Amino acid sequence: MTKFEEIKARDKEYFMNTYAPVDVAFESGNGCYLTDTEGNTYLDFLGGIAVNALGYNHPVFVNAICEQAKKVSIVSNYFYNETRGLMAEQLVKGTNLKKAFFGNSGAEANECAIKLARKYFKVKGENRFKIVTAVQSFHGRTLATVTATGQEKYNKPFAPLPDGIGIYIPYNDEEALRNVLEDNEVAAIMLEPIQGEGGIIPASESYLKLCDKLTKEKGALLILDEVQTGAGRTGKFWAFEHYGINPDIITCAKGIGGGVPVSACLATEKVAKAFVPGDHGTTFGAQPLVTAVGYAVCSKIREDGFMQDVANKGEHLMEGLKNLNDNRVVDVRGKGLIVGAETISGEFAKEVYNRMFKKGFILNVCGGKVLRFVPPLIITTEQIDQMLVALKETLNEIK
Numbered sequence: 140m141t142k143f144e145e146i147k148a149r150d151k152e153y154f155m156n157t158y159a160p161v162d163v164a165f166e167s168g169n170g171c172y173l174t175d176t177e178g179n180t181y182l183d184f185l186g187g188i189a190v191n192a193l194g195y196n197h198p199v200f201v202n203a204i205c206e207q208a209k210k211v212s213i214v215s216n217y218f219y220n221e222t223r224g225l226m227a228e229q230l231v232k233g234t235n236l237k238k239a240f241f242g243n244s245g246a247e248a249n250e251c252a253i254k255l256a257r258k259y260f261k262v263k264g265e266n267r268f269k270i271v272t273a274v275q276s277f278h279g280r281t282l283a284t285v286t287a288t289g290q291e292k293y294n295k296p297f298a299p300l301p302d303g304i305g306i307y308i309p310y311n312d313e314e315a316l317r318n319v320l321e322d323n324e325v326a327a328i329m330l331e332p333i334q335g336e337g338g339i340i341p342a343s344e345s346y347l348k349l350c351d352k353l354t355k356e357k358g359a360l361l362i363l364d365e366v367q368t369g370a371g372r373t374g375k376f377w378a379f380e381h382y383g384i385n386p387d388i389i390t391c392a393k394g395i396g397g398g399v400p401v402s403a404c405l406a407t408e409k410v411a412k413a414f415v416p417g418d419h420g421t422t423f424g425a426q427p428l429v430t431a432v433g434y435a436v437c438s439k440i441r442e443d444g445f446m447q448d449v450a451n452k453g454e455h456l457m458e459g460l461k462n463l464n465d466n467r468v469v470d471v472r473g474k475g476l477i478v479g480a481e482t483i484s485g486e487f488a489k490e491v492y493n494r495m496f497k498k499g500f501i502l503n504v505c506g507g508k509v510l511r512f513v514p515p516l517i518i519t520t521e522q523i524d525q526m527l528v529a530l531k532e533t534l535n536e537i538k
């Protein structure tokens with residue numbers, strides 16, 4: 140048995156059957172490369188699904204983990220800790236959002252946002268409790284967030300689902316937005332600025348601006364799920380910063396920890412005030428180890444020039460994908476280093492994915508037939524070009 144076969148056999152025996160993994164196990168990574176148990180290396184355009192912002196083995200990430208692990212990892216939220224404040228400060232910097240609650244996953248950040256929105260209206264004495272989300276959205280796998288997720292395949296098997304969530308409107312549809320906000324039981328509109336799992340579908344600028352304006356006019360809240368788009372991925376720290384809007388709550392995870400499980404729900408002062416001690420909590424969230432790493436990673440991303448570089452590389456990638464000039468790639472879209480190339484079919488996308496994998500490039504298929512590119516933010520233009528050459532070759536191979 141090879142080392143990989145042993146790993147696979149143990150996994151099959153003991154790990155719950157919730158994924159259909161590819162036949163590979165990675166042992167180490169460096170920069171934007173991963174190495175498997177057989178010693179093969181891969182150039183990674185998935186980055187742990189938009190998580191490894193600084194790639195693998197980055198000194199900022201490694202030093203922050205090692206230094207903090209030597210000091211203290213977890214103390215509980217019964218005590219103050221220096222790093223949670225430092226990380227929260229980095230997250231809200233330059234925005235209208237003033238306070239953070241930390242969790243461990245994107246789903247937990249969204250769960251917190253839903254609870255906070257409901258509590259906000261309870262405190263105000265208004266009967267607003269409905270959480271409206273978009274068709275084709277993705278917000279997580281807890282019962283509340285999977286209900287918020289506008290894709291039946293994820294939530295239908297788990298019915299009965301919680302009340303007052305699961306109200307879906309078509310994304311980018313201004314009339315649907317106006318109509319739903321006529322219902323004065325709506326507490327919040329919750330949207331991804333770019334739908335990630337749904338197929339890298341950006342919200343239009345006018346739509347997001349209208350969401351901001353109408354929620355304010357109608358007295359509902361705007362929650363933006365920046366779990367996939369946050370932490371510099373779009374070329375600004377938060378995607379919403381491209382549009383001059385002021386969401387009441389945003390949620391984030393993935394890139395903010397650069398590889399450790401940390402997420403956050405950020406809110407304006409006014410909304411955050413609705414939570415008082417005892418309303419919400421977690422054992423692991425906000426603890427020194429993960430927030431020290433998150434602080435270091437976010438500080439690196441906020442360094443001068445870093446996000447401009449992400450924006451430039453994103454444009455280079457999109458240009459390169461458009462220049463493939465292949466009629467089986469029907470659309471290229473995204474912002475910064477969250478880019479999708481929609482293909483003619485799921486089967487075709489899968490074929491491209493498989494062939495690219497064999498050549499040592501890790502891509503991903505989302506939204507059924509969209510090739511997703513969410514590489515570490517430190518990817519270079521040369522590495523992007525290398526992938527584009529392989530992609531062109533791959534498309535030529537497929538008849």
Ligand SMILES: Cc1ncc(COP(=O)(O)O)c(C=O)c1O
Nearest residue numbers: 244245246277278279335366367
């Ligand atoms: C936009 C968005 N929200 C929420 C989540 C859920 O995050 P997690 O898997 O960390 O719970 C994801 C995960 O892909 C996501 O893309």
